[in-house]
Amino acid sequence: MIKKASEIIGLPIICLNENCKFMEIKDLIYSQSKYKIEALVIQEGKYFQDRKAIIFQDVIKFEENSIIILNKDSIQSVKNNSNICDESSVIEDLFGIEVTVEGGFNIGLVQDITFETLSGKLEHLVVTEGIFDDLIEGRPLIPIENPLYMNQNSLIISSNSSEKIIYNTGGLKRILSME
CATH class of the missing domain: 2.30.30.240 (PRC-barrel domain)
Incomplete structure (x- = not known):
């Protein structure tokens, strides 16, 4: 689960x-x-x-x-x-940290993290792009995989990881089937 x-x-x-x-x-x-x-x-x-x-x-x-x-x-x-x-x-130290792709493209801020309850494996970063985008599109999920680099103000993901981001996870668009 x-x-x-x-x-x-x-x-x-x-x-x-x-x-x-x-x-x-x-x-x-x-x-x-x-x-x-x-x-x-x-x-x-x-x-x-x-x-x-x-x-x-x-x-x-x-x-x-x-x-x-x-x-x-x-x-x-x-x-x-x-x-x-x-x-x-x-985990709470990650909340609010900026997520960027290696090239410098900003994806958003870490809102939450999902994990598997049987193994403890971290699965996804739940990212907020701002209240309006969250409301319309839902929050993107970024799969947690190597390499994941962290400095004091940001979490840096590889461009390969950025291609695996799951968008449209909820929000009004999905509820109202506007896609």
Whole structure:
């Protein structure tokens, strides 16, 4: 099943074997080299507390309105965790970043990211081209594949990837069958 990151953030966690205190997903950690979700953040790090997360493989099921894990042992510190690679980042850092093609052509801003719930593989960048275009055309989907380069202000995709962009994913044109 394909889910959007924004649909997961804010969902509550349900433990099957015991009552856990109320927890919800704060963010998703992904590998920049494998393009996979590695963990679901449930507690941001603070001065004297490490960031806590559920390793992706410990998720039993993604429900419509919750995420199911076995027990509290699934919750681990992110710091020095062997299940999370060194070049990992949080998904929310990508939201709002400009997407450009290698030649400099601007496609839009990252609005969301889709991923496969069984494997954690990142599937698409959901891009906004502005409210008017989003309303009329829908938001384009950019398949996530190598190479994908990122600097501080933008995400750069290859010209080969730009040819695979899925346009007209919704919007009024599609609803009203104006194509």
